[in-house]
Amino acid sequence: MATLELNELTKIYDDAQGREVAVDSLDIDIEDGEFLVLVGPSGCGKSTTLRMLAGLETVTDGTIEIGGTEVQHLAPSARSIAMVFQSYALYTKMTARQNMAYGLKHSTDLSKAERNREVEDIAELLDITELLDDKPDEMSGGQKQRVALGRAIVRDPDVFLLDEPLSNLDAKLRARMRTELQQLQTDLDVTAVYVTHDQTEAMTMADRIAVMNDGELQQVAPPEVAYDHPANEFVATFLGSPSMNTFETVAVENGDEIEFRHDGTTLAAVPHDTVECADGEPMTLGLRPEDVRLSDDPTDGTFAADVTVSEYQGNDNFIHLSVEKHDLMARVPSDVYPNPGETLGVTVSPRDVFLFDADSGIAHKTRGLPDEQPPKRSVSNP
Template sequence: MAELTLDTVTKVFNDGDSNEIVAVDGVDIDIDDGEFLVLVGPSGCGKSTTLRMIAGLETVTDGEIRLGNRLINNTPPADRNIAMVFQSYALYPHMTVRENMRFGLEESTDMADDEMTSIVEETAAMMGIEDLLDRKPSELSGGQQQRVALGRAIVRDPEAFLMDEPLSNLDAKLRATMRTELQRIQEDLSVTTVYVTHDQTEAMTMGDRIAVLNDGVLQQVGTPLECYHTPNNRFVAGFIGEPSMNFFDVTLSDDALTGERFSYPLPGDVRSSLGDATEFTLGVRPEDIEFHATKSSVGEHDFECVVDVVEPVGESNNIYLRFADDDGPDPDTFIVTISGMRNVSSGDRVVATIPPDAIHLFDDRDGRAVKNRSLSEVDAVAPT
């Protein structure tokens, strides 16, 4: 067990014709001992490459990777004392579950035979797979194979676990179960864990902290709620959260933000914090928009809208709204999440309120957040 440090880690792939592809660009992350860090980002953002560099399966072009203050850039994977769980489970098909779990112990330690047997059996009991020990992987279901793959990593008692989208081949129900189970196991063992996923539900629910990557560049490292409520930039704001944050292109003129269909007056303190930029993206979470079926007095942050599409999810409804004056064939819509018990149907005329303390503003020049939502009413999760 040890802390894992990535210090300006860069990976450049050469595809032969002196074409250089920068897959990972100067990533800095400090992962504490026993911490569960989720690396999240869209496909091709470099998250798997980062993980493979930590594992030693890819060379590091530049920067340093340290495990417990030991520089491991050039250490072969076998000597890093790291265990990895792969998306395809990567079990050895010709070996039984027992042999699969023993293999790492046989190859990396000089443990006595009966010691290995007892470790394998203990771990199998912990994973609930003790009845499967003498079966081959092909005789197991996907969920069971997943458990074996995890068990194989656990018996090694490594300093760090690396997991590359380990749950993505499971069906939705099993994935939810395994998600909590994985968290429980990680907490019990308190082994430093790096978990790669593109699924932001997994990122939000599992990690102590999230590291958001895009195009090989680290966008933000923070707790799930920090990333959710105080995103560093527009990319993080749009990537974290389901349904995604609504974005409107706006221009600052006088004391109001002017969009294509609306004008949004800014409170004085917000206005003064914006500096000299004029082009912004206004972001607001779907659940932050207040939704009124009717409203007698229309204030300056209220907008008359028409319901375009209703998506019932059960506990909530995702309502796609368009501005009342936007009646073209392909209107721009934005999403509002309301309670599932409220009955709304397509075509209803409603009023949507965008509260000034819930808005995020991103500078269009670099996407950086210049104003995040106020957290005064949620100080329990205030950033540390």
């Protein structure tokens, strides 16, 4: 295991079709044994970043350091990394044993017997011993993914790189493999960088997440910190399912409070010392669906909203509402199931109000009140 440092890492594609900055001055320090997840929408630069780390893409500018040594100029085989691909990338004419041993055969001086022992040890760890003499077309998707993981693990690299390795699996198997991957990474105590567009994977698997958009790093933080204390509106709306509700509002001073009004309706109010903004200043108000409280009495709450659709989800219900012709989503217990057309009272606690600059999207207020500090969590390994 080793530290991994990305310093001003940049990738620019410049061809006849124009100039595109795919990754723009990325700075991330990844600790020994840390599980970092790069997450963001399609085209944000996360896979390009991973390919630069692997040596599959050239670096336009900046450096990559593994264990304090710059490697951006080295061939992939000289970087002490192992990569697991979305498509598994197994050799179809080889057995699982041959696939897993292939890297050892070409990068070490181990004998065939020694390579077989290494492969069998890892196969036992991954519970795929019975597959060692099978070829990929005889395996399920989950089995192929385990073989691909085994091929990476057997090389004993300093850094694991995983490029959306679970996206080809069905939902049930994907959930199980998420748990297995986390346990495996903990047991191996290896530094790992995992790429996904699925924010659920990012939130459940990572020690820290690095949120990217349009080639730029938006925030690096433990999942719960990024969720409760996003750096900007993009991070706030990208993380969470259902997504955060947002409203364009105007700040209005009212005694000891500042109210935030949308088309004349007060949607939320916070103590005056909670946020710095001028009377009449436009602000983007954010409300997470789980923080929206509903009442049968339309007069019991900050404002009233009309129910448009109720979606039963098992443990929860998603209630779609309309307020001043603007959509609002509430996530409520399953025993709360209002009918379309009902008018409900809506309340949001001041501590649950998120506020963002209307122009830049930078966060002015996240979850909590002034005397509540963002939680801190260190990354540690057993």
